[in-house]
Amino acid sequence: MRRLADGGELARRGWAEGSAFIADFGEHLTGYLSFRAVPVGSVADSPIRLRLTFGEVPTDVAEPLYPYSGWISAAWLPEEIVTVDDLPALFRVPRRHAFRYVKVEVLAASRRFGVRFEAMTAHAVTSARTEPSPLPEAYPDWIRQVDLVAQRTLRDCLQTAFEDGPRRDRRLWVGDLRLQALASYATLRADDVVKRCLYLFAGLPRSDGLVNGCVYERPEPTYGDTTTLDYAALFCVTLQEYVDATGDLACGRELWPVARRQVDCLLARLDDTLLFHDTGETWCFIDWAFGLDKSAATHGVIVFALRRMLALAERLECAQEVAHYGPLVDGMAAAARAQLFDAGRGVYTSGPEQQVSCAAQAWLVLAGIPESREEAQAALRNALADPHAVRPITPYAYHYIAEAMLACGMEDEALGLVRSYWGAMLDAGADTFWEAFDPADPLASPYGDIHANSYCHAWSCSPAWLFRARGLGRPDGVADAASTGEGA
Amino acid sequence: MRRLADGGELARRGWAEGSAFIADFGEHLTGYLSFRAVPVGSVADSPIRLRLTFGEVPTDVAEPLYPYSGWISAAWLPEEIVTVDDLPALFRVPRRHAFRYVKVEVLAASRRFGVRFEAMTAHAVTSARTEPSPLPEAYPDWIRQVDLVAQRTLRDCLQTAFEDGPRRDRRLWVGDLRLQALASYATLRADDVVKRCLYLFAGLPRSDGLVNGCVYERPEPTYGDTTTLDYAALFCVTLQEYVDATGDLACGRELWPVARRQVDCLLARLDDTLLFHDTGETWCFIDWAFGLDKSAATHGVIVFALRRMLALAERLECAQEVAHYGPLVDGMAAAARAQLFDAGRGVYTSGPEQQVSCAAQAWLVLAGIPESREEAQAALRNALADPHAVRPITPYAYHYIAEAMLACGMEDEALGLVRSYWGAMLDAGADTFWEAFDPADPLASPYGDIHANSYCHAWSCSPAWLFRARGLGRPDGVADAASTGEGA
Numbered sequence: 006m007r008r009l010a011d012g013g014e015l016a017r018r019g020w021a022e023g024s025a026f027i028a029d030f031g032e033h034l035t036g037y038l039s040f041r042a043v044p045v046g047s048v049a050d051s052p053i054r055l056r057l058t059f060g061e062v063p064t065d066v067a068e069p070l071y072p073y074s075g076w077i078s079a080a081w082l083p084e085e086i087v088t089v090d091d092l093p094a095l096f097r098v099p100r101r102h103a104f105r106y107v108k109v110e111v112l113a114a115s116r117r118f119g120v121r122f123e124a125m126t127a128h129a130v131t132s133a134r135t136e137p138s139p140l141p142e143a144y145p146d147w148i149r150q151v152d153l154v155a156q157r158t159l160r161d162c163l164q165t166a167f168e169d170g171p172r173r174d175r176r177l178w179v180g181d182l183r184l185q186a187l188a189s190y191a192t193l194r195a196d197d198v199v200k201r202c203l204y205l206f207a208g209l210p211r212s213d214g215l216v217n218g219c220v221y222e223r224p225e226p227t228y229g230d231t232t233t234l235d236y237a238a239l240f241c242v243t244l245q246e247y248v249d250a251t252g253d254l255a256c257g258r259e260l261w262p263v264a265r266r267q268v269d270c271l272l273a274r275l276d277d278t279l280l281f282h283d284t285g286e287t288w289c290f291i292d293w294a295f296g297l298d299k300s301a302a303t304h305g306v307i308v309f310a311l312r313r314m315l316a317l318a319e320r321l322e323c324a325q326e327v328a329h330y331g332p333l334v335d336g337m338a339a340a341a342r343a344q345l346f347d348a349g350r351g352v353y354t355s356g357p358e359q360q361v362s363c364a365a366q367a368w369l370v371l372a373g374i375p376e377s378r379e380e381a382q383a384a385l386r387n388a389l390a391d392p393h394a395v396r397p398i399t400p401y402a403y404h405y406i407a408e409a410m411l412a413c414g415m416e417d418e419a420l421g422l423v424r425s426y427w428g429a430m431l432d433a434g435a436d437t438f439w440e441a442f443d444p445a446d447p448l449a450s451p452y453g454d455i456h457a458n459s460y461c462h463a464w465s466c467s468p469a470w471l472f473r474a475r476g477l478g479r480p481d482g483v484a485d486a487a488s489t490g491e492g493a
Numbered sequence: 494m495r496r497l498a499d500g501g502e503l504a505r506r507g508w509a510e511g512s513a514f515i516a517d518f519g520e521h522l523t524g525y526l527s528f529r530a531v532p533v534g535s536v537a538d539s540p541i542r543l544r545l546t547f548g549e550v551p552t553d554v555a556e557p558l559y560p561y562s563g564w565i566s567a568a569w570l571p572e573e574i575v576t577v578d579d580l581p582a583l584f585r586v587p588r589r590h591a592f593r594y595v596k597v598e599v600l601a602a603s604r605r606f607g608v609r610f611e612a613m614t615a616h617a618v619t620s621a622r623t624e625p626s627p628l629p630e631a632y633p634d635w636i637r638q639v640d641l642v643a644q645r646t647l648r649d650c651l652q653t654a655f656e657d658g659p660r661r662d663r664r665l666w667v668g669d670l671r672l673q674a675l676a677s678y679a680t681l682r683a684d685d686v687v688k689r690c691l692y693l694f695a696g697l698p699r700s701d702g703l704v705n706g707c708v709y710e711r712p713e714p715t716y717g718d719t720t721t722l723d724y725a726a727l728f729c730v731t732l733q734e735y736v737d738a739t740g741d742l743a744c745g746r747e748l749w750p751v752a753r754r755q756v757d758c759l760l761a762r763l764d765d766t767l768l769f770h771d772t773g774e775t776w777c778f779i780d781w782a783f784g785l786d787k788s789a790a791t792h793g794v795i796v797f798a799l800r801r802m803l804a805l806a807e808r809l810e811c812a813q814e815v816a817h818y819g820p821l822v823d824g825m826a827a828a829a830r831a832q833l834f835d836a837g838r839g840v841y842t843s844g845p846e847q848q849v850s851c852a853a854q855a856w857l858v859l860a861g862i863p864e865s866r867e868e869a870q871a872a873l874r875n876a877l878a879d880p881h882a883v884r885p886i887t888p889y890a891y892h893y894i895a896e897a898m899l900a901c902g903m904e905d906e907a908l909g910l911v912r913s914y915w916g917a918m919l920d921a922g923a924d925t926f927w928e929a930f931d932p933a934d935p936l937a938s939p940y941g942d943i944h945a946n947s948y949c950h951a952w953s954c955s956p957a958w959l960f961r962a963r964g965l966g967r968p969d970g971v972a973d974a975a976s977t978g979e980g981a
Contacts, residue, residue: 022566048709048718050662051566078510078539080601086574088588090663091711099587100576113568174538175578221536223579230536 006063012125019045019119025110027066033105033436033461034129035161035171039097042089044118049092051115057098059083060106061172061437061460068456075454081173082456086112092120101130103161103171103461105436133160133193140472143480148472151427155469158437159188162463163195166202166222170440170459176229177202178219179236180290181463183243184404188466190250191473199247200256206240207263214266216240218288233290234274235303237267238310245317257321265327268314271307272333279336280344281307283356291364292402293441293451297395298362301345301355305368308337312373341374351383352391362395363388364402367409381413398443398451400427400465407467411475419471420478427468438465494551500613507533507607513598515554521593521924521949522617523649523659527585530577532606537580539603545586547571548594549660549925549948556944563942569661570944574600580608589618591649591659591949593924621648621681628960631968636960639915643957646925647676650951651683654690654710658928658947664717665690666707667724668778669951671731672892676954678738679961687735688744694728695751702754704728706776721778722762723791725755726798733805745809753815756802759795760821767824768832769795771844779852780890781929781939785883786850789833789843793856796825800861829862839871840879850883851876852890855897869901886931886939888915888953895955899963907959908966915956926953 006029015028042053060066065083073079083104089096104127111120137156140149162168166177167185186199206216209228218233220226241264248257275281281304283289289299291306311334318324345353345365353374355365366384375381385406388394397403403426410419429444440462443449450458471477494517503516530541548554553571561567571592577584592615599608625644628637650656654665655673674687694704697716706721708714729752736745763769769792771777777787779794799822806812833841833853841862843853854872863869873894876882885891891914898907917932928950931937938946959965 048715050718052568054568078601078603080540080542080576080603082601085576088568088573090588091709094712100578113566113570115566115568221579224582227536230538 006067015125016121016123019121020109020111021119022111022114022116025108027060028107028109028125030105030107030127033061033103033157033161034127035101035103035131035164035461036127036129037097037101038104038107038125038127039095040125041093041095041123043093043121043123045121046119047117049115049118051113051117052088052090053092053111053120054086054088054113056108056110056112057085057087058108058110059085059102059104059172060108061103062434063106064455065460066106066108070456073454073456075450075452075457077452077457083172092118095124101171103459130164131160132163132165132195132198134195135193136160137192141483143483144472144478145480147424147428147431148478150431151423151468152472154431154435154438155188155427155466156192158461158463159185159193159466159469161437161461162466163189163193163198165198166205166220167195167198167463169219169464170462172461173457173459176219176221177205179206179216179233179239179243180218180401183239183246184401184467184470185463186243186247186250187470187474190246191470196247196251196253199243200251200253203240203244203247203256203260207260210263210266213270214263215270216263216267218290231288233288234271235289235291235299235306238271238306240264240267241310241317242313245313245320248317248320254321257317261317261321261323264314264317268307268311268330271310275307275337278340278344279333280304280340291368292397292399294362294364294395294398294402297364298356298358298360299364301341301353301365302362302368304337304341304345305365305370305372305374308334308341308372308374309368311337338372338374341369341372342376345369345374351380351387352394353384360395361388361391361393363397363406364395367402367405370409370413371405375413378413381409382415385409385413385415386418398449399441400438400462400467403427404464404467407471407477411471411477416477423468423471423477427465430465435460437461440465494555503613504609504611507609508597508599509607510599510602510604513596515548516595516597516613518593518595518615521549521591521645521649522615523589523591523619523652523949524615524617525585525589526592526595526613526615527583528613529581529583529611531581531609531611533609534607535605537603537606539601539605540576540578541580541599541608542574542576542601544596544598544600545573545575546596546598547573547590547592547660548596549591550922551594552943553948554594554596558944561942561944563938563940563945565940565945571660580606583612589659591947618652619648620651620653620683620686622683623681624648625680629971631971632960632966633968635912635916635919636966638919639911639956640960642919642923642926643676643915643954644680646949646951647673647681647954647957649925649949650954651677651681651686653686654693654708655683655686655951657707657952658950660949661945661947664707664709665693667694667704667721667727667731668706668889670694671727671734672889672955672958673951674731674735674738675958675962678734679958684735684739684741687731688739688741691728691732691735691744691748695748698751698754701758702751703758704751704755706778719776721776722759723777723779723787723794726759726791726794728752728755729798729805730801733801733808736805736808742809745805749805749809749811752802752805756795756799756818759798763795763825766828766832767821768792768828779856780885780887782850782852782883782886782890785852786844786846786848787852789829789841789853790850790856792825792829792833793853793858793860793862796822796829796860796862797856799825826860826862829857829860830864833857833862839868839875840882841872848883849876849879849881851885851894852883855890855893858897858901859893863901866901869897870903873898873901873903874906886937887929888926888950888955891915892952892955895959895965899959899965904965911956911959911965915953918953923948925949928953
């Protein structure tokens with residue numbers, strides 16, 4: 006990037022038809038753009054037509070968006086073509102955008118005048134009540150940076166609901182919600198929004214009672230038409246963690262039947278040996294990694310959720326009601342060990358091809374399937390070291406590897422993973438963390454075109470929770486920040 | 494045009510990415526478009542991006558607007574690219590357009606759903622209090638049609654001021670105002686808007702007191718930076734006619750000094766022989782015809798205005814104040830006769846090249862320069878018959894030929910002119926009359942691209958006045974409709 010002038014200079018220049026500039030607001034934000042368009046050199050004897058391109062990252066504004074090669078709709082491309090009449094005029098782009106950069110191209114204006122852009126302003130919106138605050142200075146710089154960027158990611162996704170990404174698709178997804186809620190408990194404390202999101206899911210289930218993978222909030226809360234089995238399981242986990250973080254037992258009790266219903270629906274999908282198989286009939290997400298077999302990982306998610314449901318029952322003092330699920334946990338664990346564990350290679354495999362993936366190890370470790378801490382560690386290490394293993398491509402899946410590492414005493418490796426993955430985004434200039442990032446192929450996109458990617462994506466905000474609530478990277482002498490959000 | 498279905502069908506079809514249709518609202522209007530975009534086949538999992546092209550005539554929507562070859566700004570091209578979030582959504586295009594047709598192209602939408610357009614509605618706006626009413630059935634059909642189309646043209650230009658064209662440039666020009674005001678006295682009677690326009694001009698003069706050719710009404714009334722000598726002269730004429738039509742002597746008295754100032758400024762530009770020469774220093778409009786010499790015609794406009802100022806002074810009972818201008822009229826008439834009349838050819842010429850143009854004859858006839866009715870008629874006939882004479886290309890200039898014909902007793906030829914010119918637009922499918930039309934070259938544009946033309950242009954509405962107030966084409970037995978607007 007070549008810096009042309011200070012922002013203050015902008016209001017002193019005139020831009021003629023065919024000219025263009027990029028405004029840099031210095032920080033990623035979710036919100037609205039406004040400016041005052043003032044004619045220079047003559048009264049404005051025509052409207053002006055502008056193309057505004059909103060960039061979360063420099064590639065959004067430095068490269069043309071077209072031709073577009075993505076498989077999701079080009080309607081997501083962050084541009085507006087606007088025509089402004091009757092200059093001077095204050096213009097506010099009516100749609101909300103996620104951006105740090107705005108490219109302004111004067112597509113058309115009469116040759117008699119140029120346009121001056123005064124008071125070009127970004128109006129940021131968030132439901133966060135406070136600004137992100139840094140970790141104590143005793144932390145290494147890179148951790149403090151990753152933590153801040155994670156918090157900014159959370160802040161910009163934190164709107165009337167927790168959106169997955171404020172650029173795309175601006176929806177509430179269970180998988181994103183769990184990680185956002187965790188990061189929120191440790192930082193911005195938007196407990197009320199977590200609660201609202203839980204009710205949105207609970208209030209808009211499928212006819213069989215499964216919550217949707219996502220909910221549309223606008224124009225009115227709507228059933229999302231996208232059921233995701235691993236996300237349905239995570240609803241229970243998110244509710245259990247909410248009650249734990251807030252002590253809001255009333256909400257826990259009200260939504261308890263919904264949580265139990267998820268588990269029942271999922272258990273009904275196990276085979277006779279109590280093992281889950283991804284038949285493709287209902288979507289399992291786990292990760293965007295191409296070719297990933299999701300049976301083993303989803304089995305892990307279900308066990309993980311079942312255990313959390315039992316923990317929630319304890320908290321709500323209704324453990325008796327679900328006591329009969331206890332043996333199921335053991336049975337599912339035994340089935341996984343018996344059928345998925347490849348003792349020779351020291352990893353769990355998934356599906357008929359006995360695929361080895363990092364995601365499967367992570368979820369089975371989190372589910373408590375391995376018989377020992379050493380076996381869990383070995384499974385994770387072996388998969389990560391295996392060049393043929395399917396590796397994750399999203400921060401979402403990377404998070405679960407880190408969470409699994411912490412669950413089995415691999416603190417140093419978890420920290421190394423966060424440094425090598427989130428740190429690499431930081432090194433690449435991230436202001437907020439991204440929806441997808443493959444360090445081996447940084448310009449890859451799960452959608453076939455990087456301009457379709459979201460570069461502020463909620464499921465990447467979890468390092469703030471790993472650092473603050475799980476003690477990852479905590480230097481000696483720094484007190485437990487736990488979930489206060491105060492940073493120290 | 495191939496008709497696909499009734500408008501009512503539209504709300505029953507879904508339109509996928511890449512599809513397009515043209516909606517025909519059946520009549521030209523000025524206003525706003527709204528519709529409800531409803532997803533079909535699935536919940537809308539993406540925004541939609543549409544290109545909306547507003548057509549006054551079929552060529553606007555049946556041909557691509559680009560590549561654009563006009564010399565005025567492409568920002569005038571009547572299109573909008575809009576992105577609609579969160580379907581179903583009611584969307585209203587925020588900018589006002591002038592249109593009968595709307596081409597809707599679904600540029601982008603997720604493949605999971607199609608878009609249904611419900612309640613596609615045009616919200617027409619005008620300051621006209623009544624709808625156009627037809628002339629009595631005793632009139633020939635073509636006259637009734639020309640009259641109605643002229644009234645619709647007036648209606649759609651009649652907004653908070655009399656705009657020249659609601660598509661372009663949506664400004665108040667003196668030349669347009671005079672013809673609109675005349676047509677209005679005979680039909681829609683928007684006297685209050687005429688008065689407002691007179692004050693807008695009077696309140697925003699150049700430093701030397703000349704009124705501008707045009708005024709910008711928005712964002713606030715602004716000096717137009719375009720002085721037009723013939724239009725400054727017509728300010729006096731318009732004021733005189735307003736007082737005459739309404740009896741609003743108070744307004745006449747208040748604006749009288751402005752009218753007198755125009756005449757003074759114009760007289761100061763005459764040479765020692767009292768003849769006007771177009772030096773190019775200040776614009777004279779007269780017509781868009783290429784190569785037109787404007788000296789003689791503008792001389793005619795000034796004499797015409799001077800006579801009207803004297804008539805206004807009589808009405809305002811201040812004739813004494815301007816009695817000394819009387820001899821000037823005679824002097825200017827004598828100068829024109831002596832220096833511009835080519836007795837051999839029976840026409841008036843203009844400029845050093847002794848150019849013959851229809852516009853010059855018209856204005857000099859209206860100014861009362863010819864010594865006899867026969868000489869006036871001959872001048873008009875000779876110019877119209879001369880293949881080398883410069884012919885008009887705008888309805889504005891054609892109007893003054895017709896008005897001049899009526900001034901010297903050429904009723905039949907005036908009616909023939911209206912029939913051959915305005916009637917030809919009607920034959921070409923005009924719903925409103927156009928800014929420019931050359932019957933010999935119907936796809937010509939004064940701007941280098943027909944998509945820059947305005948197809949509802951105020952200065953073409955004058956036939957309604959010619960028929961109603963001047964009795965043009967009136968059949969035997971039909972009473973004088975005069976300026977009642979009642980049609981009979």
